[in-house]
Amino acid sequence: MSRGPLLHADADAFFASVVLRSRPHLAALPVAVVAHVVVASANYPARARGVRAGVLAQQALLQCPGLILVDVPQDEVEEAGEALLDLFRDCARAVEPGSMEEAFLDVGARSPEEAVAAGHEVRRRAAAELAIPVSVGVGRTKLMAKLASRAAKPDGLHVIGPGREAELRAALPLRDVWGVGARTVERLESLGITTLAGLDDIPYETLRRLCGTAMARRLRAVREGSDDAVVRPVERRSTLSSEGATKGYARPDRTAAELAEMCVERVCRRAERAGLLASGLTLTALPEGEGPARVLKGSRPAPTANPRAWSGVVRALLARSEVPPLAGLRVTLTALVPADRVQDTLF
Template identity: 65%
Template sequence: MTARPVLHADADAFFASVALRSRPELAAVPVAVVAHVYIASANYPARARGVRSGSLAQDALRQCPELILMDVPRAEVEEVGDALFDIFHNSATAVEPGSIEEAFLDVGATDWAGAIDAGHALRRRVARELGIPISVGVGSTKLMAKLASRRAKPDGLSVIDAGEEAGLRTTLPITDVWGIGATTLQRLHRIGVLRLGDVDGIPPNELQHVCGTAMARRLWRIRDGTDDAVVRPVEQRSSLTAEGSTAGFARPDKTPGELAEACVERLCKRAERAGLAGTGMTLTLRPETGGKAVVRKRTLVAATTGRADWLAVAGDLLAGEAVPRLAGLRVTLTGLLPLDRVQHTLF
């Protein structure tokens, strides 16, 4: 194993793990957190009983009558997510975010023993400082590292070594290659591509026609062992997002205005903590009846972290047109700049 190793770190059942920090006595029983009327995250005892993210809370209770439901602690989730990435950045030379709770990391290790040690140290630090479990995978490429972290769950570390990697590049089910959409998977299955090795029997033109040139090239690179192994850091965060649901589990419903105000407060706190100021705001409204979200935007003349400014903008965006009955909304601060680059106006 001579390639420079890549780590993939992924918090386990993130929303549920955050909610359970204050309820450790529930760690061994089925627990799920609810956003509006849907399961946002279920812990592993709940998953073992068939509870899945995205299902209706009432369906989950029928599946698992002893399931304990909790409201998503949105503010705490965002705070822990920011702190998790602070630890990632402090532990690695490069961090490529995947979502609020996962990332690829280059820890600067030139050998596999060093990468594995760094993975163990990262897991211990996150458990000690944040009180949540994360799983870490180590591999020669991003795909292999992600496959390893998936296998490490829950709360473990796994390594895909050279021998196993060689086998996976032939036998891996095509459904386990992250980033392939459902429609493309169906098309690949129709031409007999069920595992990576099946790609070899498909004429190049046909494979490109079925899944597109970019995906075909990616599959060929995976087969050849030359797929992406570069951790590409995001040098500067360009946006921050907070969201919530109007209805929650065991809490009073919130009006759109109350929800927007809570999101803005959280965003301003996080922006100040990160030393950033925003120049724009996007409000995304999720109708209760489903369907296409309503998106409204505003850009300011100068960047600011001022709560009063952004609360006024959010209020204007909500008042601009008739607001449908909402399941929830998302507020995003855009055009973020470091505070030392903000030019203050004279008047």
């Protein structure tokens, strides 16, 4: 793949942006999208008033009394995420998704100017075709492209050129380095190391002992400028997921069985539209409050995207398992294969 500039494209306030497509009259007002009574995404007017993802909806209302709360339209969000990644793939020769709303793009650019032109085209098409604002960062490596897209928000394009890159590789706080966890940062900060330049003050062996071999190598590479600059495309989906919450804002609660049925319907519809069949399913039960997720697995003897077939599998999993009170569920179709490669399959 190209060693030229890379793009990092990231939809702005994705859940909120999807909701506002059908509610343009709310765009200038503070809006938050709620999943299981927790804010999943807030638009920028809401963020300006202190509303952040992850807080309880009632807490957000206290922070911003005029806040408009909307229950997350999970079906629309999942379909918008697929459409966005399809658009990225149409604009680039290689796409490495990070989530449903962001990805690294190799557009084959040989210069920053070519990368910028490609970034403007991604943004133009996302706005025109999907009505979703996308911020784009341009940088020599993935880290620099990601930092650039952060700087581009909201709804902009930003380039980190050689001069600024050199500054960042010295002055960037470790807490802002993509992929470095809080525990690693805490261990280094205990030694007084808070920026990338501070890594020069300790021997590599000390760094390796503190952070582990893989993280020590990554940090040294970031400091030296030899960090990852290769977009690794996902050639074919191997899984598809749909999820939802039992409780929402201003809607009836759902039982685990009702929610599972909805998730199966959604994910099977998406699989059929993509021409994919699955022979495995994973049901992830997300409990209320503290506690680990419960993961249940099922399968079918032949690949299928028939929602009735997979609903039967899910019902059987729920019936024979002790599932605690749930905050939400995730249904994942696994071992996906193209339908045209499967012979004599009954839908």
